[in-house]
Structures are given as structure tokens and as C-alpha cells.
Amino acid sequence: MRKSLSYLAVLLAAIFFSLSPVIAQNITISGVVKHSTTGEGIPSVSVTVKGGTRGSYTDGNGKFELKVPTLPVTLVFSSIGFDPKEVVVDNASTSISVNLDPASSLGQEVVVSATRTPQRILESPVSIERVNAATIRNAPAANYYDVITNLKGVDVVASSLTFKTPTTRGFSGSGNLRFNQIVDGMDNQAPGLNFSVGSVIGLTELDVDNMELLPGASSALFGPGGMNGTLLINSKNPFKYQGLSYQVKTGIMHINDQERGVSPYYNWALRWGKKVSEKFAFKISTELIQAKDWLGRDYRDYKRFGTSGQIVPGTRETDPNYDGVNVYGDETSDPRIPTFSSILTSIGTAVPFLKDYIGTITPGIATDMRVSRTGYTENEVANPNTLNFKLSGALHYKLSSRIEAVLAGNWGTGNTVYTGSQRYSLKDLKVGQYKLELNSDKWFLRGYTTQENSGESHNLTVTTQLFNEAWKPSSQWYQEYAFAYLNARQAGRGDMESHNIARSVADKGRPAAGTQQFRTLFDNVRSLPIPTGGLFVDRTDLYMVEGQYNLSDAVKVAEVLVGGNWKKYVLNSQGTLFADKEGPISINEIGAYAQVGKEIIKDYLKLTASGRYDKNENFKGRFTPRVTAVIKPVKDHNIRLSYQTAYRFPSTQQQWIDLNVGTGTLLGGNKALWDKYDLVNNPPNSVSPQGVIGETIPYTEVKPESVTTFEVGYKALIQKKLLIDAYYYTGNYKDFITRRDVLQLSTTKGYSIVVNSPEKVKTYGWGISAEYLLPANFVVNGNVSSDTIKNVPAGFRAFFNTPKYRTVLGFGNTGFGPNNVLGFNIAWRWQKGFFYENDFTQGDLPSFNVVDAAFSVKVHSIKSQFKIGATNAGNQYYRTAVGNPSIGGLYYVSFAYNVL
Structure with missing residues (x-):
């Protein structure tokens, strides 16, 4: 009995001691945090116990509740844009009221990506840019993703309204293999395409908390692909950002666009975050963008050979072999017989009474002259309706005061257009990302998956070529053309006039764009998988x-x-993109990294060293080190030095792609593909864009590409009003991965193969930015940057694709007038013209300058903002790449609730 009582006493004691912390935590402190100037409640203010782990956030009205074990405690109130404040609380019976004073956030924002640990942006050991939610809210941009365009040293290539690809320090293009994009810790690439599909998937605008951009090499901490930069986009935590928020944005575009005409733009977004208890919170977000897309309408004549070529003078009326950049189907050119003169000669052989006459005119026809099929413009074959629908949600559960579990998913679908080796209509594209994560202030563990579904996406070039074959085979079309040409010449017509007459004869029965006949046949062709159709x-x-x-x-x-x-x-x-007709192909990678940082001289010198090792099952392992130093000669003046390395394994496409693009075959570097086309035993020859045959190209294993960069930077905050940031870097690329065109002489088939550059490719560049706080909350800012490449071997295309100079100037105010409710922002950006290269086309890209502007009015009583704005306010149509769409002005108004 005594022993039982002893056990009972021990049990009761254990229960008491286990419950005592819970009982002790029942002291609830409540209060409100207000703006010292306006008296309005401030949402999302961090409220923490000094020296402890407990904390909370204010709600949309600035109110908070926090449970503590004992009193008194010191509470710390902090929020970006306000001076922090400490308050001692020794009585929980009354609500407390705290006023925060506005403060400059210049150089004070905290970034994580520079070293994977929190630190002030002013003290970052590498170049870094940060965009917070307030910047997005006030930016002169129609979409949060467009804010990146105005950051220092950034190039953005727009394949369409919603498919935009950023990069830094060169090598820009539609779909960048050297630039990482990470959303809430998840690599945002579409795994089959190997690059991020811009903002087509990922976060909705209302759910973006901040974006951090690391220009240049970043593989040492973020893995393969981060050779030219890493963009991290982080969402809002529902414990901090609560309540219902929504945004309605509508506008017009295509002003003075005769091909598309004025059309509406819609962008609707909604977010709901809720803290159910001190342990559990959830959020759900959705966004819909709908518009008629910008139109690729570059109709210049392009003489292509495989994936290269050159723009030449000529139109459909002046060149029988016209191949318009944004005209599709006219890539088909004399597919059966090498030249038009050969076609005429073969007719003379088949029809003897024409032989003598043909003999009199063929000497006047260029021996290399060809005739192309009649194509259709992008306006006629591409789905004009851009649609982007995103849905995301997350469940957050605090397992303890230090450990939080997150189950989250982002899903997106829509229609857009992308420029790769050809123009692609991404129709009903679907990409989902789902993760389970455990994190604390010291560690995290996450697992996630990305699921890609290309839907009804198709190659516009291949589809239109096969469409032409479907309504009239080339064998018939060229025969009708040749006989009509001869008849016109015999009737005394001139050469070019005869060609135009011949085309009109051969094109009889050609379906007119937009008709039911056209749509039915085109839809049938695009729905058939490659190679019988255009579907991939x-x-x-x-x-x-x-x-x-x-x-x-x-x-x-x-x-x-x-x-x-x-x-x-x-x-x-399924064999339409990769060599996986026999079944899926798996590729495994592993990686590990470590970083050590030490303040060598207190408040003066800090050194950090990191290194990463990665192994792809198809390639040897790679080690990438990074060493940085931050020198602080005086307070708020920092000099940064860094030695960084980065690398990337050949992408999944560069390893396994096997795709006929109508003008040749894109071939991966895996030896099995060379064996498939007998290129090992029967090697191809190099060929110039002018068709000149060169040396034999044997099979060589493709190696991972690497870069070594050195950077020196300076960042200073002067009198808390002027923030200056400057950098200079050099980069050396080894085993630079690119493509070159080859021709297998025995089969006359062209291929675009993956190769490493035999020489080191060097880059260098610089950038400087300044932001100055004027009286009355006005701000002026600007930046200028430059990137250059050299030592590119002859015959290799580097796809550097960046201007020699680019600059941005801005002027704005986030709060002026009565109660500081008015705001505006104006940004002017300019870039110098340059020669642009990609697999689709290459040529001179003119310089352009663009003005974006926005004006806003805040209504604090309903926590809302009205906004009117314009991107490319001058409506001066421009392109960000040769063959990409012409971008005009977009003029919009918006109303956003619960965003202040």
C-alpha cells in the first residue's frame, strides 16, 4: 500500500511539474501598436520577449496578444520602417499602447541569402538586392515580378506578358540555365525545361513578403545553376500576416497596335491568412491574370541554317525564299531538291518541249536560290489569350516555441508563349510544387516535389510547317509553283513577278487564318505528338x-x-522532347556544403569561407569554394571582397534532348544519341551561318561548366540619408557550354550539338547605385551598370545577350499630403543596343528607353490603396530579344484591400 502511495505521489508530482509551465504561460499580455504620426494601428509588427523565444505579431489593426510565464517582462517591438522600442510590462490587467516612430530603412533591412544567415544588407559580404512587400505595393509595375527589372545590373527577357526571364552579369535569354530561382526554399524550375517559367507558377502578388537577388556566382551555397545569380522569393507567414486581402487590377493594352487592337487587362488576387491558435495558422492565395498577349511581329527576312543565320533585306514580295522571323511555316524551303534551278531542270527532263526554254532562263537564276512555302504570322497561329491562374496554400503548426512544421503547395496553369529554339505556344501548361518542411532558428529539413504537365503545348514552327503539308503536300505545291513560274516567264513576265504569280497559283486552296477550315486543320495538327504533329x-x-x-x-x-x-x-x-520513347529517364544528384565565418578584428574585419560538393550520376563531382571578407573602416562604410566559384552540370535537355525543330535536330550530348544518328562512326562537319562546310567534328564528352569570379564592392550609408553601393567583378568561364551547328554530309541532315568551348571565356563588369532621402519623404534613386565578354572562340555562340550599358533613374514618395495618404513612383530605364543571339534567331537589338509610373492614394480607415499606373507609359513598342514580342504600354487602375 505504501509503495502504491509512493508511485501515486511520484505520478502526481510529474503531472504537476509537466503542467506547471503550461499554467505559468497563462499570463496574457495584450495591447495595440500605433503609428506615432498618424495614430493608425500598424500591422505585422514583431512582438517578442527580450532574451527569450516567445513572440507574436500585431494583426491588421495593430492589436496583439502574447502569453508569458511570469512578470515582469521586457517586450521588444520591431518593424521595418520604424525605430524599435522596448517596453517593460509588470501588470497584465490593462492593455498597453505602444507608439512606434517612423525611421529610415536604408541599409537596415535584414537579408538571409548572402550567407544563409540573417544580417543587415549593409554588411553583406557579396552584392545583394532586396525588394520588400512595401516596395512591391508602391512600385510602378503591373506585376510584382516586373519590379526586378529596375534592380541594378539586371536584364529581363520577355517572351510574352507572363513569361519573363531575369538574369545578371550576362548570358541572358528566354529560359536561363545559369540563373536559379528559389520560392520558399523550392527550386522553381520546370524540370523538363530546366529553367524557371517566370511568374507562371509560384507565389501570388499578395503573398510575397520579400525578394532577395544575388547577382553573379552563387553555387557555393545554392547549388548547380547559380552561375549568374540566384533569386529567392519568400512568402508571408500566416502567423504574421493575417486577415483577408484582395486586389482588383484592370487596364488596357495594345494601343496603336493595328494587328491586335486595344484590349483589356485583368489581374485579380486574393489571400486569406488566419492564426487559429498560438500553435496553428493557415493561408490560401489565388491570382488570375487574363489578357491578349504581346505579339511577335518581327517580319524581317532571316536566312537560317540550322539554329543560326542572319537577317537580310527582303520581303515576301521581293524574295522567293523569304523566311520572316515571326512568320511560321515558311521555314520549309525546297525540301526535295536542293535549289529552284534544279527543280526547273528536272521539269525540263520530264517535259522535253520545255527543256530548251528552261535552258535559256536557268543561267539567270542564282545557283543557290531557293523557294519557301508561304507562312502565317504569329497573330494568325498563336493563341492570343494569355491566362495565368495560380493557387497556393500552407498549413503552419508550431511543434514548440522553436520548431515549426509547414505543409505547403503552389500550383499554376495557363497559356503563354515562350521563345526557345522556336516559338512555343505553352497551352494549358500546369506545374505544381508541394513541400513538407520542419524549421527552427537553428536548422531546417524539407522535402518537395515539382510536377510538370505541358498540357497542349506545341511548337509553332513545326505545327505550321506540318499544317502546310496537311492542306497541300510540298511535292504538289512545288510542282504547281514551278509550272506556274514557267508559264509566267513564257508570257513575258519578269523574274520576281513570275515568282509572285507562281506563289498565288500554288497557294490556291490555302486556308485563310481564322476560318473554320483553318482552325479545324490547325488544331488537328497541333494535337498530334512530335514528329507527326507539333505537340510536345x-x-x-x-x-x-x-x-x-x-x-x-x-x-x-x-x-x-x-x-x-x-x-x-x-x-x-514519351519521345517528343527527350530520347525517352522506351520509358522515363532518371538523373540523380547529391550535394553538401559547409560555411565558417569569423570576426577576425572586432567591428573591423570578418572573414567567411564556404564550399560545396555536388555529384551528378552522369558526370564527375564538382567542388565550389567561396571566400569573402567584409572590412569596416568606419561605421556604416563597408568594403567587401569575394572570391566565388560556380558551376552547372549540362541540363537535362543538354544531356537527353532529341527534338526535330523543323530546321534541324537539337541533339543532347549523351553518346547514345550520337550512336542513334550514326554520328560517331560517320561524324558531321562544322558549318557556318552562310553554309560554308568546315572541319570534321568527332564525338567529345560534354563536361560541366564552371566560372571563377573576383569581386570588390563598397556600400555606405551617409548621414542616414544617402545609400551608395558599387561593385566591380571579373569572371572566367571554363568548359563553357554552348551549341554549334553541324552537317552530316552523307545524309545532308543538320544537327545542333552541345559542345564545350576549348578556350576560357572571360567577362567583366561594374555597377553603381545611389538612393537619397529628400525632405518630406521624397526619394530619388538611380543605378548604372555594364557587362562585357571577351575571348569567345570563332564559330561559337556565347549567347551573352546583355547591353554594354544600362541605367535606371527613379523618383518617388510613399506618403505625402494630408495624413501622408498620397504616393507616387516614376522609373526611367534605358539600355544600349547590342547583337542578340539565340537558337531561334540572331540579329541587332535596338536600344530602348521606357518610363513606368504609378500614383496611389491610401485609405487608412479601410486599410486600402487605390492606384493608377502605366508601364511603358510612352507606348514606344520595344523588344527585349530578337524574335520576341513587341511590348507596348499597359495602363491600369487597381484597388487593394488590407495591404497597408
């Missing part, structure tokens, strides 16, 4: 597990960080 099937998936641990508290003498990951691609295109 892509069901590629990506799986990733990664973790990180901060060992600094255990090590004590230095800041130590370690992490690692496992990644798996599962290629599945």
Missing part, C-alpha cells in the same frame, strides 16, 4: 530533400553552417 509531351518530375544546421552555438569560436541535399529528375516526354 512533358510529364517530367523533380524530387528534392535538403537540410541545414547552424552549429554556431555548439562551436562557439566561429559561425559554422552545414547542409546537404538529394535531387532526382524523372524525364518523361
